[in-house]
Amino acid sequence: MNTDKIAIIAVTERGRELAISLTKTVPGTVFVPEKHQNEQTAVLTPNFGTAMREMFTTYQALICIMATGIAVRTLAPVIQDKLSDPAVIVMDEYGQFIISLLSGHVGGANELTEQIAAITGGAAVITTATDRANVAAIDNIAKEIDGYLPNFKATTKRINGLLAAGKEVSLHVDEPFEVDSRGFTNKEISPQIFISTKYNLPDTKMERIQLVPRKFVLGIGCKKGVSAETMEEVFTHFCEQENIHPRAFREIHSIILKAEEPAILQLAKKWNIHFIVHSAEELQTVAEKYPTSEFVLKTVKVGNVALSSADIGSNGNVITKRFAENGVTFAAGKLIKNNEVAK
Numbered sequence: 001m002n003t004d005k006i007a008i009i010a011v012t013e014r015g016r017e018l019a020i021s022l023t024k025t026v027p028g029t030v031f032v033p034e035k036h037q038n039e040q041t042a043v044l045t046p047n048f049g050t051a052m053r054e055m056f057t058t059y060q061a062l063i064c065i066m067a068t069g070i071a072v073r074t075l076a077p078v079i080q081d082k083l084s085d086p087a088v089i090v091m092d093e094y095g096q097f098i099i100s101l102l103s104g105h106v107g108g109a110n111e112l113t114e115q116i117a118a119i120t121g122g123a124a125v126i127t128t129a130t131d132r133a134n135v136a137a138i139d140n141i142a143k144e145i146d147g148y149l150p151n152f153k154a155t156t157k158r159i160n161g162l163l164a165a166g167k168e169v170s171l172h173v174d175e176p177f178e179v180d181s182r183g184f185t186n187k188e189i190s191p192q193i194f195i196s197t198k199y200n201l202p203d204t205k206m207e208r209i210q211l212v213p214r215k216f217v218l219g220i221g222c223k224k225g226v227s228a229e230t231m232e233e234v235f236t237h238f239c240e241q242e243n244i245h246p247r248a249f250r251e252i253h254s255i256i257l258k259a260e261e262p263a264i265l266q267l268a269k270k271w272n273i274h275f276i277v278h279s280a281e282e283l284q285t286v287a288e289k290y291p292t293s294e295f296v297l298k299t300v301k302v303g304n305v306a307l308s309s310a311d312i313g314s315n316g317n318v319i320t321k322r323f324a325e326n327g328v329t330f331a332a333g334k335l336i337k338n339n340e341v342a343k
Helices: 012-023 048-058 068-078 109-120 138-144 152-162 228-242 262-271 279-285 294-300 306-313
Strands: 004-009 031-032 062-067 085-090 096-102 123-125 168-175 191-195 207-211 215-220 249-255 272-277 324-326 328-334
Touching: 004 012, 004 048, 012 031, 012 062, 012 109, 012 279, 048 062, 048 068, 062 109, 062 191, 068 085, 068 096, 085 109, 096 109, 109 123, 138 191, 138 207, 215 262, 215 306, 215 324, 228 262, 228 324, 228 328, 249 262, 249 306, 262 272, 272 306, 279 306
Parallel strands: 004 031, 004 062, 062 085, 096 123, 168 191, 191 207, 215 249, 249 272
Antiparallel strands: 085 096, 215 328, 324 328
């Protein structure tokens, strides 16, 4: 969790001192009522309730040093969804009990609760079923590998419910990752969580749910005005040829001249891929590593766009050749993540 986006909210003088002490280990901003303000704190403005609800929409985590009832009643109007709500932790002003209240898995509240309990010497109160059953949670696994899980809410509820109840769920990891597999079985049974970036998977009669790690970047070049339909069609052909699932791309990279290209923007929106552009000068720093098109060089001042963009995006780890079709060019690069096992 990015601790730069943590708000620590206290409503008493003792709570303020605890909040300030937490910032020595958990960097965040301390907010208190005006009567308790000092040089180490900010004021809850314009008033307590409004300020709390505003923080809920702007911070990644709220540590509330107050009664649980106060936090619940204040935040109730703005609570939306476990996929978008921030982590909310509630604790008493003595640091004896630290409660993971909202977004325990996806938002990271359970992890932050454990961290705070270790600081204060208090008891971490975590009530999510998988944690109590000492089994892995599928949403935690997806978060750990930055993975796409289809029908996230329904799938998470179902799979975590089965694991918490001691039912068998199969896990197959078709990637060089180390993941938490507590509670899963390696038997070939339904349902099976299949962790893979591949477009084409082996046939099976089992119920298979593919969890797709986002570990690739996509370099794109294209002629001006190419249609969204053509872009999507070529993207599908590229994924089929390279056996990369469309959901396995975390970023799209291209030249700054394509920053407003509708077809690229539509592709990025459809597949929820972050779109990043680079100047011709930046791409020129790696362009000589790849075949050059004189026409492209004359047009955009760099001899290749897709390959150079994939190179910049993946820190030099380009894994495909240039793919060209109907005025669109693609290339893929691979990202190496912290929990990936080196081959």
